[in-house]
């Protein structure tokens with residue numbers, strides 16, 4: 001059990017197989033060798049465990065990369081290298097049978113297949129989300145190797161047909177009453193073997209490249225908005241179509257504004273006298289300053305809506321509003337003269353002038369009488 005194995009061979013996939021492909025191969029095999037389907041068959045149980053072990057590594061992007069590079073799934077840690085593979089039938093069991101009955105089968109590795117989709121996380125400023133912006137992004141991706149044009153064979157040589165499966169990529173064997181078809185282990189389901197690998201791409205047919213793209217971010221995007229750039233993912237294998245690139249937007253927070261849908265909120269502090277006397281104030285909006293008139297007697301929490309001063313709707317359905325939420329600041333430091341005037345003011349305070357205060361104490365009085 002503990003000798004070194006080739007996980008790709010165990011799952012019958014090629015080393016450049018897409019994650020989706022690996023998952024499919026794993027489900028198919030795990031279903032086939034599941035102990036419930038092979039009661040009392042110790043060999044099937046061993047195979048089932050090996051399949052699980054292989055998938056625990058190849059099904060995890062990080063471990064797979066380490067395995068490709070170092071031949072193990074991470075720094076060697078004496079026997080616990082595959083810590084999160086559970087040979088029991090807990091969560092893995094669920095995973096195997098999810099979508100099991102709808103599964104397609106019988107695809108060989110020889111067919112052309114689509115390149116992988118890529119995801120790029122792009123952070124933009126709040127204002128950029130409001131106006132829209134063009135961004136240049138650099139994406140690392142796999143491209144068809146220019147030296148071998150994707151064949152994986154050294155120029156002047158050709159991949160040869162696998163003798164084990166006669167080029168079909170599949171081998172058949174009997175299991176009880178059934179004849180089962182499985183990806184060929186010798187060619188890893190490819191149907192062909194590259195005897196003289198291309199030195200540029202080490203036989204993979206693809207090389208790592210960086211590509212600069214200009215992405216147009218429309219006005220009104222929000223965190224989580226996903227933009228699809230069709231055909232900008234990784235190149236397809238053996239002439240298959242390329243995958244797509246998904247740019248996922250994250251909008252930075254703003255120190256003055258918060259967003260709710262297409263509306264923008266701004267907390268506006270006003271002084272005690274502005275609130276009491278009314279005022280005309282210049283407030284910020286995402287498209288510049290705007291004049292807001294607050295009436296005399298404005299309270300903390302009062303909201304004033306300015307139509308059309310919010311975010312444009314990303315799908316073109318109009319424009320949100322700006323909501324200015326007032327917060328009254330009580331003076332914290334008084335000069336001698338201010339204190340004098342306020343004390344005079346306090347003597348003149350009346351119940352009509354402070355209906356909330358008056359109403360509160362009327363209720364308190366009623367409660368205890």
Ligand SMILES: [Zn+2]
Nearest residue numbers: 145148198201
């Ligand atoms: Zn090459």
Ligand SMILES: [Zn+2]
Nearest residue numbers: 162165184187
């Ligand atoms: Zn073969």
